[in-house]
Amino acid sequence: MMTEQKTKETEITEGQNQITEGVIWKQLLLFFFPILFGTFFQQLYNTVDAIVVGRFVGKEALAAVGGPTGTLINLLVGFFVGLSSGATVIISQFYGARREDKVGFAVHTSIAFSLLCGAGIMAVGILFAPWALSAMGTPRDILTYAILYMRIFFLGTIPNLIYNMGSGILRAAGDSRRPLFFLITGCVTNIVLDVVLVVYLHMGVAGAAAATILSQTASALFVIIVLTRTEEMYRLRFSRIRLDRRMLNRIIRIGLPAGLQSVMYSLSNVIIQSGVNSLGTDTIAAWTAYGKIDSVFWMIINAFGISITTFVGQNYGAGKMDRVKKGIRQCLMMTLASSVMLSFFLYQFGFYIFEIFTTDPAVLEKGMEILKFLVPTFITYVTIEIYSGALRGIGDSWVPMVLTMLGVCALRVLWIVVAVPLRRDITTVVFSYPLTWTVTTILFIVYFHRFSRLGERKRKLS
Secondary structure, X not given: OHHHHHHHHHHHHHHHOHHHOOOHHHHXXXXXXXXXXXHHHHHHHHXXXXXXXHHHOOXXXXXXXXXXXXXXXXXXXXXXXXXXXXXXXXXXXXXXXXXXXXXXXXXXXXXXXXXXXHHHHHHHHHXXXXXXXXXXXXXXXXXXXHHHHHHHHHOXXXXXXXXXXHHXXXXXXXXXXXXXXXXXXXXXXXXXHHHHHHHHOOOHHHHHHXXXXXXXXXXXXXXXXXXXXXXXXXXXXXXXXXXXXXXXXXXXXXXXXXXXXXXXXXXXXXXXXXXXXXXXXXXXXXXXXXXXXXXXXXXXXXXXXHHHHHHHHXXXXXXXXXXXXXXXXXXXXXXXXXXXXXXXXHHHHHHHHHHHHOOOHHXXXXXXXXHHHHHHHXXXXXXXXXXXXXXXXXXXXXXXXXXHHHHHHHHHHHHHHHOOOOOOOXXXXXXXXXXXXXXXXXXXXXXXXXXXXXXXXXXXXX
């Protein structure tokens, strides 16, 4: 029995925990691709909704399911996802250090936290959707669609958060493949339900929202099944689901800055969406469709960000600092190369992608104006994601939040308030993105290399 147990532990360490041992760039890519494809299928939920309602319901419905509603949903759900990153960092560090008791406390506290947050976000989303949409200046011709979509969507908040937290637990342990399989299953379910509910049963945006939450529920169930049946140290036992005060404090201490950072991004985007809303339904529809196209960039950048956070967390927990620093450099180079290639592709072929969402000439013209302006500037954001992900991996999340607050959020709001009234068009609105990304990148480079625990200056002083 002892030999069998030892063999099993060896298989776990050598098979699933190569993050701390294998060739760095290979391990980053092996972790990156499942996350990328998983994020792709997660984004596909709302994208399929947009395609189906845009084609079969109309441009008002298209504007409703992805414009103001998407911004508000990201505001609430994004805050929790940021908070949950604290659990991912802690679990990855304890997993890298092989602290089974601590991993168990973190897993059960995380799931309990997801249940509580899910109930709270659901109530807030359902009750305040009409007020929030009206406050953003959502046009009357899409307001009814948007309220209906949001209220149905928020009914599925708990399974949504359970899936996100459960996937974070698996990724923290180095397993990024199974969350991908669950998302593929959920996405296929969503597509089928979209066609049935919207196209054949003519349920409109209500059908699209119902398809999304049913699909997310399926993904959440798969995650729970895996967590309860595994023999690994992150096994979930329903009887142990409760909030451990000390562990919750640690999770919040690391995750809260990321959650607040997400909220600040979302709030600044709410202000930008308000500026877009003032330009009419055609522009809102174009902005919605563009958001689905540039989501490819965010999928890539977020997948690299999650990869480097887990990589740094596990190697930091295992005390392998030289490997941490090499991983950050290699991840940054791969992300820069990916961004350049994607920018070139979208710039050349973006029009054909836009036609998937709509054939309305006015919407297509506005959409291409946005795309041609923003796509070449993607590279200015890369450093922010990789450096902030690496810093979160070692538990340094407050300073990145402050840098983001100043460089992205405050400056973005200032630009919208001051510049847009002087020249009210879509180009003025979207210029806020490359402007704030460039400023924030400079702030991150200075902090990372001169003042953080991972910087060159800190290494020389130590």
